[in-house]
Amino acid sequence: MKIKCLLIFFVTLCIFILYPESYIRAEAEDEGYQLGYLNGWIDGIKAAEIDYEKRDNKNYLKAMPNSAEITEMYNLEGEDSDYINDFISGYKAGFRDGYNMAYDKSNAKKETSFNYAEELGFAMGEIQGYIDFFHGKPNKWTNSVPSTSDIKNIFDLIKEPDDYKNSFISTFITKFKEGYENGYRKVKYEPYMDAIEKGAVDGEKLGKIMGANNGKYDYYMGRDNQWTRNLPSDKQIISMFSLSKDYNGYSNAFISAFKKSYRKSYEEAFRMARLEYSTFQFEKGYSHGFDIGSIKGKNTAKIDVMKGVGNNVNRYEITDTDIINHYKLFYENDNYERGFISGYREGFKIGYIEEYQKSRYDYFIEMTTVEIVPTSGAQIVSSDKKVYIDIDKGSFHKDVLLTIEKIYENSQIVMPPKDRYIQASDIYSIQIVNTSENTNNVKPIILSFKYFGRENAGIYKYSDNKWIYMPTTYRIGQDSISTYIKPETISNKGMIFGVFIDKKSINPLDLRGHWAREEINAYLKRGIVELYEDNTFRPDTPIFRGQAVELINDVFNTDLILEGDYDVPITYKEIEDIIKQIYDANFSWIEIAKKMMWNKDKRSMSLSSMDYYITRAEMIYMLYYLKE
Secondary structure (H helix, E strand, O other), X not given: OHHHHHHHHHHHHHHHHHOOOOOOOOOOOOHHHHHHHHHHHHHHHHHHHHHHHOOOOOOHHHHOOOHHHHHHHOOOOOOOHHHHHHHHHHHHHHHHHHHHHHHHOOOOHHHHHHHHHHHHHHHHHHHHHHHHHHOOOOOOHHHOOOOHHHHHHHOOXXXXXXXXXHHHHHHHHHHHHHHHHHHHHHHHHHHXXXXXXXXXXXXXXXXXXXXXXXXXXXXXXXXXXXXXXXOOOHHHHHHHOOHHHOOHHHXXXXXXXXXXXXXXXHHHHHHXXXXXXXXXXXXXXXXXXXXXXXXXXXXXXXXXXXXXXXXXXXXXXXXXXXXXXXXXXXXXOHHHHHHHHHHHHHHHHHHHHHHHHHHHHHHHHOOEEEEEEOOOOEEEEOOOOOEEEEEOOOOEOOOEEEEEEEEOOOOOOOOOOOOOEEEOOOEEEEEEEOOOOOEOOOOOEEEEEEOOOOOOEEEEEEEOOEXXXXXXXXXXXXXXXEEEEOHHHOEOOOEEEEEEEEOOOOOOHHHOOOOOHHHHHHHHHHOOOOOOOOOOOOOOOEOEHHHHHHHHHHHHOOOOOOOOOOOOEOXXXXXXXXXXXXXXXXXXXXXXXXXXXXXXXXXXXXXXXXXXXXXXHHHHHHHHHHHO
């Protein structure tokens, strides 16, 4: 039984050492299965070697004996049925694993056997060396090596030829000695080796940290690169890290590695600090220069867009000297100065291009506004929030489409002379798409512009290559100016509007608060009428016949000639007859008088008698109403 147990132990050891991939069923703890597995494993190896040498195909099922043959081979007839079944089951599993493993790794039989002796001898010797050291025994392998008879019994060499048997025993003993001494010394010196290796690792780590700190410190203190300056002595290192309480091997390795790592880390940190400082100065200067240049470039681009100048950043040539003087860089470090100049140039270029394109893009996005206006009316605001159009309910009989388009550049539009007029807004084209083509002109549209300037500004419409002033009202508290336009003037056709300041405009004192102030101002600014030499208009004085004829010819583009004296006032009746003659045969002055009452809260003297004289204000109001 002792030999059987030894055989199980050493063959199992052999399996794990030589073929770690082999599988032994862990849950089968009974002796029958284990012994069957080991015998099957050995027989499987032998069968594989035979098949390999015969060059037969790999087939363990063909080579494996059946259950009856296994029972006979191992004299199992006298055992109980459970033991027999376990043995056979283990045998077949071992045979399969041994066969497949050996066939795949097969060599010549002698070489394989020789390797067994080497591996088994070394492994058993190494294990025995461990055991003897831990039991306090001396390093003497001869006291522990198995005897020749034990080797024969353990490995069942009785059945082997003498030459193989002798070779196996000789090789086993030689390798046992080698393994024993290796294992004994390995377990004996391993703690010292571990201590030395650990000391070297720890010393290197801490030396690196301290060297790096001192290297940076010395650089920023203005000292030269001298790593030994603050290097601690061996005694200081032992004290700092409590090395006196550890192995000498650990301490010596720690100190040696500490110094080596300290020097390397110190010098690297010293040089890196110098490089980082220079790099920091340059990068900081570059960052500041880029930010400032970007802002400067963006502002310059906004100015160019406003002026209508093309996108060309290269027109701005800035010398290094200009940048240095403007931003007082002569007070800075050279690296900072170089970085600032480089960053400024790049920032200016990028900022200019980005802002120029963005401003143009934003402008074009805001150019056109298209809104549907229902019959109930609405207020439409342009995309740039600078133009407002109020349409009263009932102005159109069907829903209409209103477009407001900002005109960026148009060579066909003739701008007013700059010596007299200042452009105070963008130019807009306004149009209503009206499919019904019918409008209610009794309800005028209110056109408003955002405006924050003086009262001599006005809204102008562009017609026949001329800018014509529209009666303009300043909306107090709303920062805007407004005018009225008839729906028919922009129905299915565009009309161009803008705000201009007339530098030569005069607001006569006698028109302030007057009921016809807006209409009179419109004719004054259009140059149709003029002031007296004392800069008054005298709106409530009768108009002379000659003045009336001149006005009518100018407004209606006629060549009217009256008989009689031109230097006397003209009556309501005469004016009515003239308008019937040149403009509308159904014209009635009384209708104008009624509108004055309704819209202006002004009662005309004509309501008392048509033979009274028409005033200058009434004459202009009538003409403006008829034409506008």
